[in-house]
Amino acid sequence: MRLKTLILLSLTLFIAGCGQLNVWGWYVIDPRTPAGWINIKFLLGGFGSTILLSLIAVSLSMVLGLIVALPGMSSRRWLRIPSRVYIELVRAVPLLPMLFWVFYGLPVVLKSMGINISIDPFWGAIIALAVSDSAFTAEIYRAGIQSIPKGQVEAGQTIGLTYAQNMRYVILPQAIRRILPPLANQFIYIVKMSAFASVIGMQELTRRANELVVTEYRPLEIYTLLIVEYLLLVLIISAFVRWLERRMGADERG
Template sequence: MPSLVLIFWVYYGLPVVANISINVFWAGVLALALSDSAFQAEIFRAGIQSVDKGQIEAGHSLGLSYFQRLRFIILPQAIRRMLPPLGNQLVYMLKMSSLVSVIGLQDLTRRANELVVTEYRPLEIYTVLVLEYLVLILIVSQGVRWLERRFKAERI
């Protein structure tokens, strides 16, 4: 389902269907969370399933409970494998957050649109907007790279 359609439905349709009042911030958060949850679940599933079955069986043969195997064997290996796709998904969500401006949430895109209307300088304003998103994405990417290096260092 397209994220934009989901944002519209959560903000305009959910209050009618569920007879609730939802502010624009929480509608945006809920819509983006719903839009991204299936991707996140698939990343976690694939990461956990990527752990070699022999590793899990070895933990079982040592008498570890399921939660001990999960904590000491499965998750440390799975997290290393999940970091790159989770980082990609975080960058994707950051980019998709610009869509919530259509329901009136005051995000970077909404503010840029308002400035264009008052200042009549779209080239300069949208260039700054592009640079702001670029800086945010670079910060997130560097954070993910730092986490990857940290988890590799723990492995040695």
């Protein structure tokens, strides 16, 4: 219901703008004219990259986050400390500098180590987003796993399960219902932050909007459409998150 209301609201804004105020020049993205249609296709063409970029980044971040989170809960200090340091450091670095460092800095470091690969904007953005987000997913895993009573771990130990088996069959299946909803929220965060990939030349939604603004000089209309594009994407994901939370809640009672 809320989704429909918001879409209706934005459409109304568009139409009102078209008719009454002469500051709006919707012709630039008017699908009825050939030029406007070409522009719209160009802008919407960024969806694919934004979605793919976000999906890969969030998947990597989920794996990386678990790898960071597990030693962070160890009883051994030498395992706990690197995890803690990673989380504190990564959390403190803003995404934009991180992106610049990965894209411009990392290839230089790799080259000095004899590894000769160039990082394209797509993978540069994925690495920066995934690393930056992994600190948060690690904390989400930690909170979820630590919310499981200690007696569950002990019961697993006493029936002879190894650490990995205990995690796989006892702890994670119980923690997952507390972990999934906040993880899905991180996905929304990644979708929004993926806009930064435009500055290293990634052809996603924001980059395309910027390029069209330069040639058409109609920032108001183009950026309005850009915001609506992100809004749509995020609303769809949050509808999915709510569905997920309801399903998880239903499971718990069953």
